[in-house]
Amino acid sequence: MNKTDSNVLFQLVFCCICVQVNTASAQQATLKEAFKEDFLVGTALGNAQVLGKVPAALELAAKQFNSITPENLLKWESVHPEPDKYDFKAADQLVDFGRKHDMFIVGHTLVWHSQTPKWVFEDEQGKPLERDALLERMRDHIHTVVGRYKGRIHGWDVVNEAIVTEPRDERKGAWRETPWSMIIGPDYIQKAFQYAHEADPDAELYYNDFDEWKLGKRDYIAKLVSNLKDNNIRIDGIGLQGHWGLDYPTVTEMELMFQDLSQLGVKLMITELDINVLPRPSRHTGADVAVRFQDRPEFNPFATGLPDDMQKQLANRYEIIFRIFHDHRDSLDRVTFWGVDDGQSWLNYWPIAGRTNYPLLFDRNYQPKPAFYAVLRVAEDEK
Numbered sequence: 270m271n272k273t274d275s276n277v278l279f280q281l282v283f284c285c286i287c288v289q290v291n292t293a294s295a296q297q298a299t300l301k302e303a304f305k306e307d308f309l310v311g312t313a314l315g316n317a318q319v320l321g322k323v324p325a326a327l328e329l330a331a332k333q334f335n336s337i338t339p340e341n342l343l344k345w346e347s348v349h350p351e352p353d354k355y356d357f358k359a360a361d362q363l364v365d366f367g368r369k370h371d372m373f374i375v376g377h378t379l380v381w382h383s384q385t386p387k388w389v390f391e392d393e394q395g396k397p398l399e400r401d402a403l404l405e406r407m408r409d410h411i412h413t414v415v416g417r418y419k420g421r422i423h424g425w426d427v428v429n430e431a432i433v434t435e436p437r438d439e440r441k442g443a444w445r446e447t448p449w450s451m452i453i454g455p456d457y458i459q460k461a462f463q464y465a466h467e468a469d470p471d472a473e474l475y476y477n478d479f480d481e482w483k484l485g486k487r488d489y490i491a492k493l494v495s496n497l498k499d500n501n502i503r504i505d506g507i508g509l510q511g512h513w514g515l516d517y518p519t520v521t522e523m524e525l526m527f528q529d530l531s532q533l534g535v536k537l538m539i540t541e542l543d544i545n546v547l548p549r550p551s552r553h554t555g556a557d558v559a560v561r562f563q564d565r566p567e568f569n570p571f572a573t574g575l576p577d578d579m580q581k582q583l584a585n586r587y588e589i590i591f592r593i594f595h596d597h598r599d600s601l602d603r604v605t606f607w608g609v610d611d612g613q614s615w616l617n618y619w620p621i622a623g624r625t626n627y628p629l630l631f632d633r634n635y636q637p638k639p640a641f642y643a644v645l646r647v648a649e650d651e652k
Contacts, residue, residue, distance in 0.1 A: 311336030
């Protein structure tokens with residue numbers, strides 16, 4: 270071997286060592302440590318995970334995140350399925366897990382038009398309840414659930430998705446028509462926040478919704494927050510769900526969202542972050558669970574795996590988004606991913622059932638994707 274060959278060999282070996290060191294360093298890094306000076310980084314956990322059926326997911330959650338939110342297990346149909354029956358098994362496990370790992374625990378959600386049993390709004394004859402009866406039922410539920418976790422769950426998504434993105438009837442505005450609003454009236458939101466504060470005066474209280482990057486919806490959220498404050502009702506923050514895509518919202522739309530909502534004097538948090546990489550069957554960009562479409566092959570193009578070019582697009586998108594998050598860290602309190610890994614994501618079955626989506630930072634084997642390292646790079650670059 271001549272001198273030139275020796276130098277080339279040395280350089281190759283040196284480069285390989287550098288790559289290995291950098292990879293090992295990145296693998297040791299965690300999201301919660303990377304952004305510890307900026308905001309909490311959380312994830313949503315489901316029943317199978319908190320009940321110990323997916324230990325690898327729990328291990329990953331404990332390592333990477335410092336905040337947790339229940340995906341479905343504290344929604345009304347899960348925790349209060351029948352009038353005289355509460356089921357706290359999974360929720361208790363989630364809270365115990367969060368406390369064990371010193372996490373900020375969020376309760377999701379107390380009042381929502383979806384995943385609420387039909388009986389909640391009916392009397393024994395199946396007829397719609399009167400206003401006072403439904404208010405009492407709401408109060409009992411909130412006091413029971415929030416009261417059980419008083420001092421242990423630190424913040425609550427009190428009301429979820431009470432505003433529609435695109436009103437069909439301008440006379441009615443953007444307030445969503447639900448059994449809550451139709452039976453109780455528009456003040457049901459005030460009542461929900463009031464009851465939650467009664468049940469735990471120290472817990473933070475949030476309003477949670479999607480599509481806040483759209484100006485019309487932001488206007489109504491501002492009205493809601495102002496109305497609560499004008500009536501001396503506690504509200505601590507707004508949850509921005511973050512069910513976004515590779516091409517929406519734009520950077521400008523995200524910037525305006527943060528700029529406008531930060532003026533309201535409450536905390537902002539990204540509560541349900543995931544990035545859809547599959548074709549959209551319509552112009553719909555929200556997260557309305559009632560929206561459904563029939564499957565066609567062209568809507569599920571990556572059934573066997575996400576190609577490298579798409580991995581790169583996803584990583585670039587996450588890097589852009591987290592740079593915006595970092596820029597607005599003074600008003601942003603928490604960023605929560607809606608799931609631990611791709612296999613858990615609700616985007617595998619919404620708005621089309623049976624698809625294979627790849628919206629999160631960890632794959633179905635709980636391994637970090639290029640998007641994970643892109644997010645860490647943001648934190649490293651900003652030091």
